Every structure is written in structure tokens, then in C-alpha cells.
Amino acid sequence: MRLSFRKEIPLRPDQLKLEIDRWVDAHVEELVQFAETLIRYPSENRAPDGDEGECQKYLAGQFKAMGLEVDLFEPDQVDGILDHEAYWPGRNYAGRPNVVGLWKGKGGGRSLLFSSHSDVVPGVKGRFPPYEPVRENGRLYGRGSSDMKGGLASTVFSVRCLQDLGIRLKGDLILESVVDEENGGANGTLAARLRGYQADAAICPEPTGMVVAPAHRGGCYFEIRVEGRSGMPFGAEELVSPAYALSHLGVAIEEWQRRRDETLSPPPLYNEDPRLPVIVSQLEARSLAVGVPREGSLRVWVEVHPGTSFEELESSLFGFLRERASQVPVLGQCPMEIRQLTRFLPGSSIPVDHPLVSLLLQNFAEAQIDVPVRGAPFACDVFMFNLYSSTPCVLLGPRGGNAHDRDEWVSIDDLVQLTKIFALTAVRWSGM
8 A cells, every 4th residue: 555645735724634634534445444454464462472573564664665764673672671670571572573663854843653552462253253354333343453453553544644745744753563562561662762762742542432541550460379188088188179269369359359449549530430440360270080179270450540559559459368368268278379470560641731632632622522531441551651761641542342352343433533633633743
């Protein structure tokens, strides 16, 4: 897919939005086809490995065709990353490069960065195969359509729009697609910052549901293993079932979640819904034959608000579970081991009155679209911007559903509207 480029023609401010809207409306089919092409790449994150390479190479080719300065680099090859405090070890990045495209500005304007990730959780078949995109009733189905190849497509087409309209920005504009965001990653995002790709502000098109989000939650994934005394009751020995212990742990986690929700003092951006997800995703204890199993495990994902540290989470949750173990006999009889499966992803935020937040709201208002300002209801890699770089980042992405599940989908109308908003924001932020 290639676009022609018009000679740079100055547009009056009153023409700008109209010209952007016209261009995007005339290129909806190409936008959706581009998103479909990205979906067809099975760029799965199977930590510690991943298959993002071919998708990233495709994007690099598209960036080059757009005249951008292209940089392909594997995260662990960036100077200083292995010793950085935020680096999460144990990943394999062979054949998994980040790709960055730099559109140099004329000078004198603010820079803007669009940050997306190309990796997806492994696909599963529902009504539709995960990597064969399908359009139905205004939705685009396919693995990664919502999280977040649809948003990535919108950022790319916002730049193509400006180029084809002959607009040259004063400030630099950076497009990036990083690897290893899913499964508690974020090393790819850290690598791009350490590589020197900073800007006056950034937008991450994670699927916020058309909410401007100056904040996002944090979270961590844990495994709790318990050991019982296995076998069959043929003799006088006392058997202890880890399955019963796990059942009590599940109930205890549910109670901890309820108590925490009752006492939360959320940041203002989460006042509308202060509750925090706690997801028991796996509970298993099995024996090779009929009998009491030897051990069992429970996996739990826990989210926190911005400002909560790992130490605070660990002390609250596991302190509660250890106290419960002292009260429930079967828990006391089953040694408990807690293992961290992913890095702790801290929540982060930028000021709600940041100029980029204000500009996005202004642009939506001109489009007669009412969008709220709230904290994003998920953990993600944006903390690498807000806590470990000089680039403040806001989240804004489309509506969709079934992310990380069968028949993931994204709203096609939202991809179109976001392309318009991103293009208009880039011009008004950077100048022309």
C-alpha cells in the first residue's frame, strides 16, 4: 500500500479540520485494510519468547515508504538497559526488534510521539479464527484488533494523512511499535526511551474506550503453591489435600478484595469506579491416579491504583493470607510458597490539566464528541514514560471487546475518528 504526496500547501486554521476529515473519510477502506494486515501477523508474546519479528519488519517497510527515518533494534542491545533498575530479566529478544519511525520537523515546534505495541497474547479460535480478520456490524474482529493493532493503524494513518495533505510539522513526530508489552513486559518501551526517543509528549492508543486517560492502573501476576501430604488412606498416615487448601485461599483472596474495595481512597481519576480487579486465573491440584495430590497452585492477577508500591501490595495481600493460614488448619498444614510471575507494573499518571490532555479534549469538542477524562482501567507499559523518562504520556484508544479472549474486536468507527483526532492533535501540538 503506497500513498502519493502532495506539495506542501499552507492551510488556514479554519480549513485544517475539514481537510483532515475529508482525507480520512476518503481512506477508510485503506485504514481498515492496514489494520487487517497487522492482525494477520501472529505476533504472539509467549514469554520469555515472542513472534513479533515479521510484523515489525512489515511496519519498518511501511515507515520507510513514508519517508521516515527508520530504526530497528532489539531491546537487549540498547546501551545500559541490562543494568537499568526497570529492566525485567529473563526475556529472549532474538528476532524481536522494536521499530521506530522519525518524521523530522521544520524546527521550532513541540515534538509528539505515538507509542504502540505489536505483540498480542496467544490467539484462540472462537466464532472466527484469531488471525483471519472479519468485519461484521461495524466491528473488526481478530487477535490484537483492540489491543492494540487497531490503535496502531490509526496512528500510522494520521501521519499519512498529514503527509498527503502536504502538511509539514514544525516539531518532530515519532511513530513507534515496541515488542514485549504483554505478559508483564515493558522492556521494549524502556529500550526505546534509553535509545533516545523522547518527546515533549506522547500518546499511547491502548483501548481506553474513547476515554482520555492521564492515568493507568498497575498490577502484578503471582503464583501461590501449596504442598500437602499425598497418597491413599491405606495406612495410619494422615493425608492433607492441597485442593482444600487452595479452596480456602481462593475464598481468602475474595475476602481480601472485598475488604480492600471497602477501604480504598482512590485517586480522583478513579472516583467513578474505585474498585480494583483481582482475578484468580488458574487453580489446579491433580493426582496421577485416584488419591490425594501432592501439591497444587493458584495464579492470581492483582491491580493497584497509581501511587501504590509493590511492597504495599505484597504486605497487604500476603500478610492477610498468612494470617488466614494461621486460623485455618488445612492451610497451616500446607506449606505455602509465593512466586512473582511478572514484573510489578506500577500505575502512573500525568496532571489532568496537562496541555496535551486539554488539546485532545478541545479537538473532540470541535468534532462534537463528548469524551470523559478518567483513569484507564488496566495496567500497561506507559509507566516507562511517566516514571522513567522525560516524556509524559496520555492514553487514548478505541472501544472494543474480548481483549485477550476469543473473538476480540474493535470499533471501526472509532479507528476512523481517532485517526482524525490524532492528525489534528499532531498539527496543533507541533505547529506547521
